[in-house]
Amino acid sequence: MDYPKMGRRTLCRVLVLLAGASVAGAHAAEAQVAVAANFVEPIKAVAAVLEKTTGHTVRISIGASGAFYTQIRNGAPFDVFLSADNERPEMLEKDGLAQPGTRFTYAIGKLVLWSAKAGRVDDKGAVLKAADLGKVAYANPKTAPYGAAAVQVLEKLAMKNALSPKLVQGESIGQTFNFVKTGNADVGFVALSQVLSGGQLKEGSMWVIPQANYDPIRQDAVLLKRGADNAAAKALLQLLRSPNIKDLIRSYGYDL
Amino acid sequence: MQPLVYLTPDNLQALWLTARVAALTTLILLLLGTPLAWWLARSRSWVVKPVGALVALPLVLPPSVLGFYLLVALGPEGPLGRWMLALGLPTLPFTFAGLVVASVFYSLPFMVQPVLNSMQALGERPLEAAATLRAGPMDTFFSVVLPLCRPGLVTGCIMSFAHTVGEFGVVLMVGGNIPGVTRVVSVQIFDHVEALEYADAHRLAAVMLAFFFAVLLALQMYSARQARKGRA
Numbered sequence: 001m002d003y004p005k006m007g008r009r010t011l012c013r014v015l016v017l018l019a020g021a022s023v024a025g026a027h028a029a030e031a032q033v034a035v036a037a038n039f040v041e042p043i044k045a046v047a048a049v050l051e052k053t054t055g056h057t058v059r060i061s062i063g064a065s066g067a068f069y070t071q072i073r074n075g076a077p078f079d080v081f082l083s084a085d086n087e088r089p090e091m092l093e094k095d096g097l098a099q100p101g102t103r104f105t106y107a108i109g110k111l112v113l114w115s116a117k118a119g120r121v122d123d124k125g126a127v128l129k130a131a132d133l134g135k136v137a138y139a140n141p142k143t144a145p146y147g148a149a150a151v152q153v154l155e156k157l158a159m160k161n162a163l164s165p166k167l168v169q170g171e172s173i174g175q176t177f178n179f180v181k182t183g184n185a186d187v188g189f190v191a192l193s194q195v196l197s198g199g200q201l202k203e204g205s206m207w208v209i210p211q212a213n214y215d216p217i218r219q220d221a222v223l224l225k226r227g228a229d230n231a232a233a234k235a236l237l238q239l240l241r242s243p244n245i246k247d248l249i250r251s252y253g254y255d256l
Numbered sequence: 257m258q259p260l261v262y263l264t265p266d267n268l269q270a271l272w273l274t275a276r277v278a279a280l281t282t283l284i285l286l287l288l289g290t291p292l293a294w295w296l297a298r299s300r301s302w303v304v305k306p307v308g309a310l311v312a313l314p315l316v317l318p319p320s321v322l323g324f325y326l327l328v329a330l331g332p333e334g335p336l337g338r339w340m341l342a343l344g345l346p347t348l349p350f351t352f353a354g355l356v357v358a359s360v361f362y363s364l365p366f367m368v369q370p371v372l373n374s375m376q377a378l379g380e381r382p383l384e385a386a387a388t389l390r391a392g393p394m395d396t397f398f399s400v401v402l403p404l405c406r407p408g409l410v411t412g413c414i415m416s417f418a419h420t421v422g423e424f425g426v427v428l429m430v431g432g433n434i435p436g437v438t439r440v441v442s443v444q445i446f447d448h449v450e451a452l453e454y455a456d457a458h459r460l461a462a463v464m465l466a467f468f469f470a471v472l473l474a475l476q477m478y479s480a481r482q483a484r485k486g487r488a
Contacts, residue, residue, distance in 0.1 A: 069452075
């Protein structure tokens with residue numbers, strides 16, 4: 001078989017093209033991002049904006065903040081960590097696993113008591129005292145900040161002991177949401193961001209728990225050591241601080 | 257590493273719960289799996305192959321698939337869950353019964369396979385001899401088949417118990433992590449690790465390691481003894 005001969009000039013062109021492609025590749029970087037489960041919906045929207053405006057892509061892992069903290073301490077390959085609290089990013093900074101000075105609050109979370117059934121949860125949370133109350137889901141307080149907030153609420157309302165036979169635990173706020181969504185739990189303590197869409201309650205009924213009942217859920221982002229030179233990671237953090245994106249985050253029910 | 261001498265009440269509770277789930281699962285499997293294995297060994301129906309495949313399914317099926325179905329189909333909103341509620345039965349997720357049901361399905365091949373193997377190894381001769389002595393099918397099953405299949409039954413029980421103790425994924429998905437009800441040892445270890453409680457995780461993990469080593473060692477010694485008996 002006869003191949004067309006590649007002239008010297010063609011070869012040069014191909015090489016230039018290849019070099020150009022690899023430069024373009026260096027511009028459009030990819031970052032591995034660990035995201036607290038309550039922030040799933042917003043991060044997808046933010047990632048789409050990032051890709052559109054900069055060409056950078058992010059690979060998103062969803063889980064409980066505490067679980068991510070443990071994984072990062074054990075060498076998990078993440079460039080950015082969007083936690084559901086401010087303590088774990090701070091601890092990572094102290095552990096020397098995060099870049100100092102990159103930590104900031106990207107959202108302040110709100111806890112709600114939610115049921116997939118309409119009319120089940122009243123706006124005072126009296127359903128927690130209902131005689132026919134089924135299982136009450138909350139996230140593992142050791143690893144999920146929203147779970148820790150739920151425990152604070154139950155203690156504040158002096159209902160922890162009374163409700164303890166009905167409590168079921170999700171490993172993350174995502175699993176907790178699923179328990180309620182599938183009806184396996186009657187009500188559950190979940191993140192407002194999980195049940196809102198465009199500022200409206202998607203389905204069911206909820207009680208937005210007054211802030212006085214739990215410490216503010218300050219959600220911090222931090223650039224991890226592994227992502228120190230990752231353009232996509234830095235661009236993502238920068239984007240999270242921009243006014244437009246802050247508005248977007250607020251539309252999911254976060255304070256900021 | 258912390259000394260491994262001390263188990264917290266939480267850890268003891270998880271161990272006791274795990275033992276109860278595994279023991280009950282093994283008992284149910286013995287009652288359910290033995291006739292099923294006998295039917296699989298003897299029947300010439302075309303259904304044998306599909307049923308055999310169903311029984312082996314848990315060997316390869318990801319636990320998340322079973323967990324998902326349990327949560328969605330057997331929850332109060334699911335088709336089977338509604339049916340159960342209509343019958344006045346409780347739904348299965350977050351309950352001890354749910355854990356046992358999931359384990360029975362999940363450990364089924366570990367009971368059926370060894371029992372089936374020993375039943376197939378019987379051959380026709382003992383059954384023909386029993387028939388010559390005018391033993392009915394039930395009598396044959398209890399007086400001839402079961403005693404001769406004892407090694408398979410013992411192996412099946414040990415494997416079912418051990419496999420249930422080792423279960424993790426399904427429980428994580430449908431357990432709800434309730435102390436004393438669904439927080440079994442494997443989940444307890446997971447929680448300890450996720451919360452950076454390595455000392456507690458080490459203690460329980462060491463117990464598990466020792467347990468499974470002992471079980472597998474016992475199984476090896478048992479089958480070696482059976483093989484010697486067989487030759488003698």
